[in-house]
Amino acid sequence: MRAEGSGKEGRWAWRLTGLMTVLVYVFMFAPIIATVVLSFNASMFGGFPMTGFSLQWYAKLLDNEQVLAAFRTSLWIALITAVVTTAVGVVTAFALTRFEFPGKKTLSTLVILPALVPETILGVGLLVLIKAVDQPRTLLLLVLGHILLAVPYVVLIAQARMVGIRRVYEEAALSLGASRFSTFREVTLPLLIPAVVAGALLAFTISFDNTSASLFWRPAGVETMPTQILSMLKISISPEINALGTVMIVVTVGIPLIGGLILQSLTRLKRRGEPKEKT
Template sequence: MIAPSDGTGRWGWRLTCAMTLLVYIFMFAPIAATVVLSFNASMFGGFPITGFSFHWYEVLMQNENVLSAFRTSLWIALLTAMLTTMVGVAAALALVRFEFPGKASVNTLAILPALVPETILGVGLLVLIKAIDQPRTYLLLLAGHILLALPFVVLVIQARLIGIRRVYEEAALSLGAPRGSTFREITLPLLMPAVFASALLAFTISFDNTTASLFWRPAGVETMPTQILSMLKVSISPEVNALGTLMIVITVGVPLLGGIVAKALSGLKKRQPQMGD
C-alpha cells in the first residue's frame, strides 16, 4: 500500500496509521501487561515491578483447583478435537463429493452454530435442559463444545477438499479400488494438512471457551477459563497473571503450531510427483 503524494492525502495517511497503531496498542497492551506482571516478584498484581521471579508459576503448579481445571479442560478439548475432526471430515466429504436432497439445508445447519453468539447458544441449551429436567453433566459440556467447534472444522475440511481434484479418486475407482480404500489411500493423505489444522483449531476453541462453559459445566466443576474468572472474583494476583499467561501461550501457540505443520504437510504434497508426470 503506497501513501498518497499530495499534502491532504499524506495527513490522511498518517492519521490512518496512527489510529491503526492505537487500535493495536489497545488490543495487545493488556496481554503484554499480563505476561510481564506474571513474573513480578511482588505479591501485588500490579506495577511497579519489584523483581523478576518464577515464584507465581510455582505457586500455580501447587494449586489443586487450577490443576483440576487444567485436567478437565485438557481432556474435554482432546475429545472435542478428535470427535469433531471425524464428524467434520465425514460431513465435508458428503457435502462436497455427493448430491442428495436437502444438501443446502444440511450445509447451512452445519455452519449455523458459528453464526449464532455463544451466549445465545449457551442460554438456549440451558433453558432446554431445564425444561426436560436434564442435569448438567460432563457429557453435556462435551456435546456443547463439539457443537461450537464443528462448523469451523467442516469449513476448513471443505475448503481443502474443494481444491483436491476428483481425477485421483476416479482413477483409483476405475482401477477397481473400493471406495473405502480410495478414501484411505488417496483422499485422506491429501486432506491431512486440513485435518491436522482443524483438529488443533477445535482443540483451541474448546480449551479457551468461557461463555458457553459457564452455562453448561456441572456444578462444582471448573475449566481453565472459568477458573480464571473464579480467581478474579477474589483479587487480581500475580497467580492469576501467571495462569492467564499460560492460557495465552496455549491458545496462541497451538494454532501457530498447526499452521506451521499444515504448511509443511502441504509443501510435501506439492513436491510429490503429479499424475501424468
Template sequence: MTDTKGWGWRAIQAATVLVYIFMFAPILAVVILSFNASRFGGFPMTGFSLHWYAKLTENEAVLRAFYTSLWIGCLTAVICTVLGVMAAVALVRYEFAGKEWVNSLIVGPVLVPETVLGVGLLLANRWIGSKPNFVLLLCGHILLSLPYVVLVVQARLIGVKRVFEEAAMSLGANRFQTFREITLPLIMPAVFAGLLLAFTISFDNVTASVFWRPPGVETMPTQILSMLKVSISPEVNALGTLMILVTIGVPLIGGVVSRLMMRRSVE
C-alpha cells in the same frame, strides 16, 4: 493531492496502530505482571520472579481445571475431526436433498453468539428434566467447534481434483479405499489444522462453559473467573499467561505443520 493522500494514509496507519495497542496492551501487561515478585499485581514491579508459576503447580484447583480442560479439549478435537471430515466429504463430493440446509445447520453456531447458544442449550436441557453434566458440556463444546473443522476441511477438499479419486476407483478401489489411500492423505493438512483448531476453541471457551459445566467442575477459563472474584494476584496473571501461550501457540504450531505437510504432499 499527493499530500492529501499521504496524510490520509498516515492517519489510517496511526489509527490502526492505536487500535492494536488498545487490543494487545492489556495482554502484554498480564504477561509482564506474571513475573512480578510482589504479591500485589501492579506497576512498578519490585523484581523478576517465577514464584507464581511454581505456585500454580501446587494449586490443586488449578490442576483439576487444567486436566478437565485438557480432557474435554482432546475429546472435542477427536470427535469434531471425525464428524467434520465426514460432513465435509458429504457436502463437497455428493449431492442430496436438503444439502444447503444441512450446510447452514452445521455452520449456524458460528453466526450465533455463544451466550445465546449457552442459554438455549441450558434451557433445552432443563426442559427435558436433565441437569448440567459432563455430557452436556462436551456436546456444547462439539457444537461450537465442529463448524470450524467443516469449513477448514471443505476449503481443502474443494481444491482436490476428483480425477485422482476417479482414477483409483477405475483401477478397482472401492469408495472407502479411495478415501483412505487418496483423499485423506491429500486433505490431511486441513484435517490436522482442524483438529488443533477444535482443541483450541474448546480449551479457551468460557462463555458456554459457564452455562454447561456441572456443579463443582471447573475448566481453565472458569477457574480464572473464580480466582478473579477473590483478587487479581500475580498467580492469576501467571495462569492467564499460560492460557495465552496455549491458545496462540497451538494454532501457530498447527499452521507451520500444515504448511510442511502441504509441501510434502505437493512434492
C-alpha cells in the same frame, strides 16, 4: 494542482489509517503484554514498576490442586472435542463437497449455524432447553456443547481443502476397482491431512479457551481453565492469576503457531512428492 491535492489527501488518509491500526493493536495487546510481564513480578501487588523477577507464582500454580484439576478437565475435554469434531467435520465436508442429495443446503446451513449465533445466546438457549426437559448438567453435555461449537469451523476448513483437491485422483482409483471407502482412505484423506491437522488444532483451541458456553453448561463443582480464572478473579487479582492467564495465552497462541509450522511442512512435502505436470 488537483493531482497534487489528491496525493496529499491520499497520504494523510494512509497515515490516519496506519495510526488507527497501531492504536487498535495497542488496545488489543497491551493488556496481554501487561499480564505476561506482571506474572513475573516478585511482589504480590501487581503493578509497575516491578519490584523484581520471580517465578514463585508459577510454582504456586503447580501446588494449587484446583488449578491443576481445572487444567486436566479442560485438557481432556479439548482432546475429545478435537478428535470427534475432526472426524465428524471431515466426513461432513466430504459429503457436502462430493455428493448431491436431498436436503444438502439445509444440512449445510444447520452445520454452519452454531458459528453464526453468538455463544452467549446459544449457551442460554441450550441451558433453557435442558432445564425444560429436566436434564441435569453433566460433563457429557459439556463435551457435546463444545463439539457443537467447533464443528462448523472444521467443516469450513475441510471444505476449503476439498475444493482444491482434483477429482481425477478419486476417479482414477474408482476406475481401477477401488471402493468408495478405500478411495477416501487411500487417496482423499492423505490429501486432506493439512486440513485435518488445522481443524483438530482449531477445535482444541476453541474448546480449551471457551468461557461463555462452559459457564452455562458445566455441572456444579466442575471448573475449566477459563471458569477457574473467573472464579479466582472474584476473590482478588493477584500475580497468580496473571501466571495462570499467561499459561492460557501460551497454550491458545502456541498451538495454532505450531499447527501453522506443521501445515507448512506437510504442504512442502506434498508438493515435493507430486509429479510435475508436463506442459
